[in-house]
Amino acid sequence: xxxxxxxxxxxxxxxxxxxxxxxxxxxxxxxxxxxxxxxxxxxxxxxxxxxxxxxxxxxxxxxxxxxxxxxxxxxxxxxxxxxxxxxxxxxxxxxxxxxxxxxxxxxxxxxxxxxxxxxxxxxxxxxxxxxxxxxxxxxxxxxxxxxxxxxxxxxxxx
Amino acid sequence: xxxxxxxxxxxxxxxxxxxxxxxxxxxxxxxxxxxxxxxxxxxxxxxxxxxxxxxxxxxxxxxxxxxxxxxxxxxxxxxxxxxxxxxxxxxxxxxxxxxxxxxxxxxxxxxxxxxxxxxxxxxxxxxxxxxxxxxxxxxxxxxxxxxxxxxxxxxxxxxxxxxxxxxxxxxxxxxxxxxxxxxxxxxxxxxxxxxxxxxxxxxxxxxxxxxxxxxxxxxxxxxxxxxxxxxxxxxxxxxxxxxxxxxxxxxxxxxxxxxxxxxxxxxxxxxxxxxxxxxxxxxxxxxxxxxx
Ligand SMILES: Cc1cc2nc3c(=O)[nH]c(=O)nc-3n(C[C@H](O)[C@H](O)[C@H](O)COP(=O)(O)OP(=O)(O)OC[C@H]3O[C@@H](n4cnc5c(N)ncnc54)[C@H](O)[C@@H]3O)c2cc1C
Ligand code: FES
Ligand code: FES
Numbered sequence: 001x002x003x004x005x006x007x008x009x010x011x012x013x014x015x016x017x018x019x020x021x022x023x024x025x026x027x028x029x030x031x032x033x034x035x036x037x038x039x040x041x042x043x044x045x046x047x048x049x050x051x052x053x054x055x056x057x058x059x060x061x062x063x064x065x066x067x068x069x070x071x072x073x074x075x076x077x078x079x080x081x082x083x084x085x086x087x088x089x090x091x092x093x094x095x096x097x098x099x100x101x102x103x104x105x106x107x108x109x110x111x112x113x114x115x116x117x118x119x120x121x122x123x124x125x126x127x128x129x130x131x132x133x134x135x136x137x138x139x140x141x142x143x144x145x146x147x148x149x150x151x152x153x154x155x156x157x158x
Numbered sequence: 159x160x161x162x163x164x165x166x167x168x169x170x171x172x173x174x175x176x177x178x179x180x181x182x183x184x185x186x187x188x189x190x191x192x193x194x195x196x197x198x199x200x201x202x203x204x205x206x207x208x209x210x211x212x213x214x215x216x217x218x219x220x221x222x223x224x225x226x227x228x229x230x231x232x233x234x235x236x237x238x239x240x241x242x243x244x245x246x247x248x249x250x251x252x253x254x255x256x257x258x259x260x261x262x263x264x265x266x267x268x269x270x271x272x273x274x275x276x277x278x279x280x281x282x283x284x285x286x287x288x289x290x291x292x293x294x295x296x297x298x299x300x301x302x303x304x305x306x307x308x309x310x311x312x313x314x315x316x317x318x319x320x321x322x323x324x325x326x327x328x329x330x331x332x333x334x335x336x337x338x339x340x341x342x343x344x345x346x347x348x349x350x351x352x353x354x355x356x357x358x359x360x361x362x363x364x365x366x367x368x369x370x371x372x373x374x375x376x377x378x379x380x381x382x383x384x385x386x387x388x389x390x391x392x393x394x395x396x397x398x399x400x401x402x403x404x405x406x407x408x409x410x411x412x413x414x415x416x417x418x419x420x421x422x423x424x425x426x427x428x429x430x431x432x433x434x435x436x437x438x439x440x441x442x443x444x445x446x447x448x449x450x
Contacts, residue, residue: 003165022166044159045197046265058267064196065268068166069213113264134349135262
């Protein structure tokens, strides 16, 4: 009883036309159909935040959307953050310098949550930074270094 | 896990959505923000045969006001839009205060007002706020639309008065009256988690600071939002005092709420939380009522 749909999406500036089953999650579409494995999948029920991507400028859980719903939409994944594969975005630079990651599993989701947040609020307080990443679980860092990395970025950006 | 197969429709008008709902009835689930439905489908707790995705219906996404005293929300209005609205912050402050407690920013970017209400989770914030604010809900089918008062709307765990042929289309919430104080408070294990207990309080005073009207609605302390009428009635005709607040807090937490307990909070602990939250909320609401 498969129900297939043809969709057009723009991901990291590139247009894709694909045929997807209605039940395919956006996270699986991004990872398995497009091979963009930077988007991680931890829980598939909205709790961990690893799968966060940017949909039309806002961060959302890609495990809580169907790929068919991305028809006609603009999506950015962690691969689309920097100018090329060999460059890092300044926020990624700050994460590297301030040890904002250890295993890196949570990092793409955290970056995808922070990019729209920092665009809207370029000078956040520590409390605001913590609220912005409250929906992203990290099992390694204890969050201290993640917050420090964001502060470093904000300092350099101003 | 992955969702089971289903037939997907993304109607481009409300009319078309209503026609499909009439055709499929119980077999068809409405897909709003998907932030509760899709997790349930990923776990295969739910396996709807048909999904009607309302995300293309711009006509159901709006924040407007009527006669300068009633807030109107389209069912598909995203939670983050409500959070950022200045009129709501100013005139329906209880709603504004409750919003950041709902999940996380990424989930509020997608989740909708209608979805949060129609889902009718006893631990959800909006049903509690809607009841405390005497809201009403407009549901529509191919036969037309009608209003349901919040008192008649919530029927128990995940159950509402919405019929299988109907779609929730609009929520109306009156602005806070003059001389009215409010408070929304809850306790959860981590920010964004569903709360173990919570309260919405709304209190209206007269010019002598005597309480004219009071509403206390509890979150996750019954199988639906719990309107503690007897406890609230103790406030009417009285002035603020510590003894009065204590009496109300004890009555509500010992007699009126019906906590179920869970892995994270025993029934006794929930009663304890309800007592503390009632005291804090009443102090805050009285204080705010005196300032307005
Ligand atoms: C990690 C996580 C934490 C969360 N924490 C909280 C929390 O603390 N507090 C809280 O309140 N919520 C919480 N939520 C739930 C979230 O707020 C949901 O967005 C909300 O409950 C449902 O809204 P939705 O638009 O996503 O609805 P959906 O998931 O699309 O739908 C939910 C249900 O309502 C029905 N429905 C939706 N719209 C309509 C309509 N217009 N007419 C008729 N039926 C309709 C659907 O068919 C479905 O059965 C959390 C979710 C996640 C994933
Ligand atoms: S995989 Fe999507 S939130 Fe965990
Ligand atoms: S760095 Fe390992 S989970 Fe965050």
